[in-house]
Amino acid sequence: MTEKQKLVVIGNGMAGARTVEEILARGGREQFQITMFGDEPTGNYNRILLSNILNGSYKEDEIFLNPLSWYEENGIRLLAGKRAAGLLRRARLIFGEDGTPEPYDKLIIATGSRPFIPQMEGITLPDGRFKPGVFVFRTLEDCRAIASYAKGKISAAVIGGGLLGLEAARGLQNFNLDVTVVHLSGHLMPQQLDSSAGAILKTKMQQLGVNVLLKKHTTAILGQDHVLGLRFADGSTLECDMVVISAGIRPNWEIAAGCGLTVERGIVVDDQMRCVEDRNIYAVGECAEHRGQCYGLVAPLWEQAKVLADHITGRNCHAAYHGSKVATKLKVMGVEVASMGIVEPRDEDDEVVQFSEPKRGTYKKLIIRDGRLVGGILLGDISKAAYLTQAFDRNTPLPEERQQLLFDLGDPPKKVTYEEMNAATQICNCNGVSKGAIVACVKAGKRNGKAVMDATRAGMGCGSCKGMVTEIVEWACGGETEEDPAIHYYVPGVPLTKPELIRAIRERNLRSVSAVFDYLSGGKEDAASKPGLASLLKIIWKADYEDERDARFINERVHANIQKDGAFSVVPQIPGGITNPDQLRRIADVAEKYHVPLVKLTGGQRIDLLGVCKEDLPKVWRDLDMPSGFAYGKSYRTCKSCVGSDFCRFGLGDSIALALKIEAEFQGFDSPHKMKLATAGCPRNCSEAMVKDVGAVAVEGGKWEIYIGGAAGSSVRKGDILCIVDSHEEVLKYMGRFIQYYRENAKYLERTHGFVQRLGIDKIRAVVVEDSEGLAERLEREIAESKAAYKDPWRESYMGPEANQFSSLLPVLA
Amino acid sequence: MTRNMAEVKLGPVNSIPPGEGRSFAAGTEKIAVFRTRAGAIFATQAQCPHRGGPLADGLVGGTVVMCPLHSWKFDLATGEALFGDCGVKTYPVRVDETGEIILTI
Numbered sequence A: 001m002t003e004k005q006k007l008v009v010i011g012n013g014m015a016g017a018r019t020v021e022e023i024l025a026r027g028g029r030e031q032f033q034i035t036m037f038g039d040e041p042t043g044n045y046n047r048i049l050l051s052n053i054l055n056g057s058y059k060e061d062e063i064f065l066n067p068l069s070w071y072e073e074n075g076i077r078l079l080a081g082k083r084a085a086g087l088l089r090r091a092r093l094i095f096g097e098d099g100t101p102e103p104y105d106k107l108i109i110a111t112g113s114r115p116f117i118p119q120m121e122g123i124t125l126p127d128g129r130f131k132p133g134v135f136v137f138r139t140l141e142d143c144r145a146i147a148s149y150a151k152g153k154i155s156a157a158v159i160g161g162g163l164l165g166l167e168a169a170r171g172l173q174n175f176n177l178d179v180t181v182v183h184l185s186g187h188l189m190p191q192q193l194d195s196s197a198g199a200i201l202k203t204k205m206q207q208l209g210v211n212v213l214l215k216k217h218t219t220a221i222l223g224q225d226h227v228l229g230l231r232f233a234d235g236s237t238l239e240c241d242m243v244v245i246s247a248g249i250r251p252n253w254e255i256a257a258g259c260g261l262t263v264e265r266g267i268v269v270d271d272q273m274r275c276v277e278d279r280n281i282y283a284v285g286e287c288a289e290h291r292g293q294c295y296g297l298v299a300p301l302w303e304q305a306k307v308l309a310d311h312i313t314g315r316n317c318h319a320a321y322h323g324s325k326v327a328t329k330l331k332v333m334g335v336e337v338a339s340m341g342i343v344e345p346r347d348e349d350d351e352v353v354q355f356s357e358p359k360r361g362t363y364k365k366l367i368i369r370d371g372r373l374v375g376g377i378l379l380g381d382i383s384k385a386a387y388l389t390q391a392f393d394r395n396t397p398l399p400e401e402r403q404q405l406l407f408d409l410g411d412p413p414k415k416v417t418y419e420e421m422n423a424a425t426q427i428c429n430c431n432g433v434s435k436g437a438i439v440a441c442v443k444a445g446k447r448n449g450k451a452v453m454d455a456t457r458a459g460m461g462c463g464s465c466k467g468m469v470t471e472i473v474e475w476a477c478g479g480e481t482e483e484d485p486a487i488h489y490y491v492p493g494v495p496l497t498k499p500e501l502i503r504a505i506r507e508r509n510l511r512s513v514s515a516v517f518d519y520l521s522g523g524k525e526d527a528a529s530k531p532g533l534a535s536l537l538k539i540i541w542k543a544d545y546e547d548e549r550d551a552r553f554i555n556e557r558v559h560a561n562i563q564k565d566g567a568f569s570v571v572p573q574i575p576g577g578i579t580n581p582d583q584l585r586r587i588a589d590v591a592e593k594y595h596v597p598l599v600k601l602t603g604g605q606r607i608d609l610l611g612v613c614k615e616d617l618p619k620v621w622r623d624l625d626m627p628s629g630f631a632y633g634k635s636y637r638t639c640k641s642c643v644g645s646d647f648c649r650f651g652l653g654d655s656i657a658l659a660l661k662i663e664a665e666f667q668g669f670d671s672p673h674k675m676k677l678a679t680a681g682c683p684r685n686c687s688e689a690m691v692k693d694v695g696a697v698a699v700e701g702g703k704w705e706i707y708i709g710g711a712a713g714s715s716v717r718k719g720d721i722l723c724i725v726d727s728h729e730e731v732l733k734y735m736g737r738f739i740q741y742y743r744e745n746a747k748y749l750e751r752t753h754g755f756v757q758r759l760g761i762d763k764i765r766a767v768v769v770e771d772s773e774g775l776a777e778r779l780e781r782e783i784a785e786s787k788a789a790y791k792d793p794w795r796e797s798y799m800g801p802e803a804n805q806f807s808s809l810l811p812v813l814a
Numbered sequence B: 001m002t003r004n005m006a007e008v009k010l011g012p013v014n015s016i017p018p019g020e021g022r023s024f025a026a027g028t029e030k031i032a033v034f035r036t037r038a039g040a041i042f043a044t045q046a047q048c049p050h051r052g053g054p055l056a057d058g059l060v061g062g063t064v065v066m067c068p069l070h071s072w073k074f075d076l077a078t079g080e081a082l083f084g085d086c087g088v089k090t091y092p093v094r095v096d097e098t099g100e101i102i103l104t105i
């Protein structure tokens, strides 16, 4: 075996890491020993999403593209946090800042750019550091610094009204700051918009609460030892507590210039992304200049990375980069802007198609040359952006009917559009996924949108292309996306529908989750399927179910609801919302004794003790000495009640007594999803019984209406009336039949509203009320058996059923 | 890599019920140890790389653990993320002749 070549990459940003990915994808691991210098201390993250970090819609850990483990797994030596400081071409050595040399055979420079800092007084302190309160917006570190400084401040200014400046401004609003954008020229986003569009955008930003100052040349940052304001060339000033400078970028070319490589605006490269003087050195990304162009967007660098990788690995030494056409979108919530190509006509013959409705904030302008799109601005309504971007990118002739370009007058059929689309057209700009890659993925067997997105990472960045990815998948599947057969399974890990599964469980007398895996899925356990199976087995076998603790979700193991920090919430049973001084006193004592951080009245008419640590759970229950409210379970939860006929002047029926009976009947019942019930003493419905999974509402004449399939969570639906009955006992009977029918026939995690809509109220009424299938007697029997099998789990738990169940951390012995 | 490697005893294997995990404090590190139904034993970092969920409280199926907070999944043997963007650190662990769990960190 020949010795591997040493490949060194300077810069571990979006271009550097992507280029390495492309090289690995071409078998580069066999060819090269790869080392990467990264100035930033982390793995590679999606810089585009920094705007989303600032505006709070993403968390830091959600934007990593290549975590540190990726480097390790791919045999890459990452010198994280290490800056490359010098380059000796003759000796083929790179030097780290500490002077350590690193030899290379091939070198890739991917140093990106840095924010441009215009000339102003008072930017820095005497020691050369930024004055506290002055920031740029380029790295994760910058975001953190901005976020921590912004706390408690009142106002912020952003210098620069370009794309990034506006994103920064919206992000800063997230910290409750009064934000002003200060812009040098006469309209916002001058690179992407003309003045009319710029004016509309200004109005929009102001409506969103961002102040905009145009034609303001900042000459000084005021404040002795921290930012107090800005001064402008016209003598006016602006008070602010912090300032983010976003006035453009400058490529980082120093390392190349220092060793005699040609540098103009960026490091000059040929069509193979190679430096002209040195065949062993490549440059890629924002630091590179190709045919006079430096790019400041990711789409071009994905193309560059592919060409570079083809060339350096020898896969295709004729691969050539011919430059990119750039289209941009503003990622600011509440403003839709898309722009491509030029913003003003340049040739005499350039044709301009325009529509403007400033009041509604809509503006559309296309510049057409020789029947093809050379520029476009869409503001307010960007529904045509996908189509236009593609026409621009591919340089395809436009339809004669120009109106079609701006408005949906019945699109050309989708099929034609995607058929014509070039395979190389990039669909996901965050992760650089082309139409071709999506189609290939469909051919390889992923036949629905989600599966393709999981496999290609398309749509997993800013998310704006998800719709298009789904459409392309549909198109590539000939309009028939295949449902994943697994969606019909009761749980993903056992390939059977619910009726098939129940039959198999009964026939083979399978009483535990592990027995189900052994007999029905070839012994293959699936973590995600365990709770669903446990629930079903308990419904089928009741007291004879063989409980395996590990099959329970943690909530069901410790009988409390796990919270974001691993602590738990405890909700004791309070049926109908009826409690008494003794219970309240015990709850208060427990809250005090165990330093419960939050005591809260819930929407379910109960009391929640939040933030209890795991070790304390058994003691908390013992002291409370109240049954579990099952607020954690996929099970019967609670029955709310209104005041009812005993006290309320409108009350027609005793809703409280009914709620207590309901709770005693169904408490602790496992079910496909949670079941929340309520009773109301009259149709004023104060306890919201009509929008509960199951509800009972008293009506004139001593009758009760039974509602099923109501919802008031993420979906809102008024329940359907199952039947109208005369007594509490009948309410219990029909509710019971319905609940058991639901338990046996709903898919796991299907709420009653989904179930009732899926089967239809007529069908359910026929089975449950009219007994059309002769099931009624059995359903009632099953309910009675489940009721008999009920045990309060809390009592069982503080007897200590399992080793160390309630320890969150065990000590080591030696 | 042998620098500072140490073996620590975590107590008898039946302190972890089959198919479950428990967290241990080993010096400054927190380690989750899992015992599968098939009898294998694995150790990983205790906290989920996503938002710090307690992995030992997760559901275990075969050699996969699923975090209780947002269902990221990890292969216990390799630490690889089967769902989620980032894997977990794994540690060598075994059960000795006396039934004691021995972890190497």
Ligand code: SRM
Residues within 6 Å of the ligand: A561, A562, A563, A569, A571, A600, A601, A602, A603, A604, A605, A606, A607, A608, A610, A631, A632, A637, A638, A674, A676, A711, A712, A713, A714, A715, A751
């Ligand atoms: C405590 C409570 C909020 C409150 O302070 O009032 C609450 C808290 C939680 N709700 Fe809720 N819900 C609470 C009443 C409701 C209600 C109103 C009601 O029950 O009358 C609804 C709308 C009705 C419904 O159930 O749809 C409600 C709709 C949800 C949903 C959305 C369900 C849906 O499919 O639409 C979820 C998410 C889920 O279940 O997947 C949810 C999930 C949750 C969880 C359990 C999230 C979780 O899985 O960790 C929350 C636990 C917080 C914690 O750390 O303890 N909670 N939640 C309420 C407890 C009521 C009780 O005493 O049992």
Ligand SMILES: Cc1cc2nc3c(=O)[nH]c(=O)nc-3n(C[C@H](O)[C@H](O)[C@H](O)COP(=O)(O)OP(=O)(O)OC[C@H]3O[C@@H](n4cnc5c(N)ncnc54)[C@H](O)[C@@H]3O)c2cc1C
Residues within 6 Å of the ligand: A010, A011, A012, A013, A014, A015, A016, A037, A038, A039, A040, A047, A048, A049, A050, A051, A082, A083, A084, A085, A110, A111, A112, A113, A137, A138, A139, A164, A252, A255, A284, A285, A286, A287, A295, A296, A297, A298, A299, A301, A329, A331, A429
């Ligand atoms: C907030 C924000 C939002 C953006 N939004 C979009 C958008 O919506 N769409 C879009 O297309 N583009 C957007 N961009 C631009 C996009 O992020 C860049 O085009 C892209 O990151 C360029 O990649 P790069 O690898 O060339 O540079 P970078 O990603 O900056 O990577 C360069 C890396 O090299 C390191 N480095 C530099 N010098 C050295 C050295 N001497 N030694 C070691 N390491 C070094 C740097 O620390 C950096 O990590 C946005 C940028 C920002 C900052």
Ligand code: SF4
Residues within 6 Å of the ligand: A642, A643, A644, A645, A648, A649, A650, A651, A652, A655, A680, A681, A682, A683, A684, A685, A686, A687
């Ligand atoms: S539902 Fe009727 S009985 Fe109940 S409180 Fe409201 S008005 Fe009174």
Ligand code: FES
Residues within 6 Å of the ligand: B048, B049, B050, B051, B052, B053, B067, B068, B069, B070, B071, B072
């Ligand atoms: S914390 Fe583990 S999946 Fe979110």
